[in-house]
Structure formats: structure tokens, C-alpha cells
Amino acid sequence: MRNCKKKTDRGTFRRETMMAAVELVIGGAKVKPTARDFRLNYNTLKRYVQIKQKDGHLEKASFGYSSHRKVLTDEIDNDLVQYSIKASKIFYGLTLVEMRRLTYKCAIANDINVPPSWTENEMAGEDWAERFMKRHPMISLSTPEATSLQRMACFNKHNVNSFYDNLSTVMEEKSFTPDLIYNCDETGVTTV
Template identity: 30%
Template sequence: MSRGRKRKTDKGTFSEDSMRQAVETVLKDDINRRKVSLRETALQYHVKYQTLFRYVKKKYMITCSKMCYGRSTKDFRELAYEMATTNNIKIPHNWQDNKRAGVDWVQGFLKRHPEINIL
């Protein structure tokens, strides 16, 4: 076990403030009906594209649930499947057959994240 391990690279590190600004830029412009490219925003704020995408999706789900416009369970399950396949995460066979996450997975996820409301 090592004490005081030091990072050898700055890979995977980003400023919390720059990530917050990038997410707000994407969501603000999306609300104003002016589509902003995630890739351009990621380059502008010096954050990784995939990380920004993940933060925007999370922020979007929380924003929708706060506006009482939570996504349906079916939409939520399809989004989980899409994110898992995009990120090459190992998933159960029934997810691949149905093209969406399972009901048990959604229930477990909502227990871990009570701030998200879905219909």
C-alpha cells in the first residue's frame, strides 16, 4: 500500500468550475433553441467531450425532474441502454433483446439517486 501517491499525468483531471460553465453553456443554449456543439464547448472549456456529455445528460435528467417533466420509465430505460452500449459497458442479454435496461435496474438506480423523478 502506498502512502502519498502522486499522479504522474494530468489525464482525467479538470477544473470543477470549467465543467460547470461548460454544462451551463450547453443547457442554456439548448433552452434558447440555439444548438451548441458539445465538441466545440468541450474544446472551448478544455474538458473531455465524453465527460461533458455525461455531465450534460445527468444535469438534463435532474432539470427535467425538477420541472415536473420527468421522463417516463421507458425513456429512462432506453437512455440507460444507449449510454451502456455507447460506452462499451458489459450488459445483460435481456437488455440487448429489449433494447432497454431492466425494471430492476431502474428501481435500484432510483434508490441510489432519490433526487431524480421519473413518471
């Protein structure tokens, strides 16, 4: 992702400041002196005054400057996060490329206007993906680890409970002392 650092203070005004300046200009004050008094760009102030005069309000006006526009709604963004988490829980992890393709399909299905590069590549851009991962650090998108179907099917509540029931029965029956209990992993042993 391009980490651009702002070199100007353009767009760093507060919403309340702009609203107060707009009200003064609509009340009869001149644009340039008002902009100077409030330390605003006079063209920006003029633009907000025009929006207010046209619409009668500034609710739809975006305040400030953003280096990128938001493509998806918060609701779709959260749906993608929930889907990613659910997919990993059912042993179907998504790669970053798969998530980018899914995002593009969601945007098209919801009639969202996407950047031309998304349409050309049929997936969300790399910059979007990096910002998405920064916004949602709880998810991890990477190449999923191979899991055998047998291992997935066997790891369920019933089998886990059976294992612990069998373990407690054997422990009671054989009376193992701590020096006879070893912890081993499956390194070098394959079930496939």
C-alpha cells in the first residue's frame, strides 16, 4: 500500500468550524474574509456554501480530505469479516486473493460502483486488501493448512468427550503415577 504522508494542511478543518463559516456566509458575510478569519480555503468554503444553498443542509457533504474513497459499506465490510471467520472455523480458510475476488463479487452483487481496476482484474485491489487487514486485525488471511477429511470429521464434541472418558477410565484402572505419563505429539506419524 502506498503510505502517503500529507505535505499540506488541506482538509484538516473541523466540521463545526466549516458549519459556522457557512452560516456566516449565508447570513451575508463575504466568502474570502470569512475563510481568512476561520483559516479555511475560500474555494472550499464557497463549495460548502453552494451545497448548503442547493440542498438546504450539509448532511450529505463529506467534510475534510481523504486520500481514498470507501468502496464498500460498513455492513458489507462486516459481513466479509464474519464470513472469513466462519470459513476458517469449518476448515476452509481463505487466501488474500480469494478474499479480494469475493469482495469484488459482493460489490457487483450489491450494485456498488467499483474502481475500474477491480473490474479489469475481477477482484479488489491490493491497497483495499491492505486497508481491510489493518481495519480488522482479528482475521488472518493466508494459505490454509491442509487438513484431511478424516481428521476434520473425527474432531467433534462426541469424539473428544469419548477420548476424555476413556482416559479417565484407564487412569483409574491402571493407577498411573506421574513419572509414567508422557506427552507426545504426532510428529513423524501420518494418518493419511
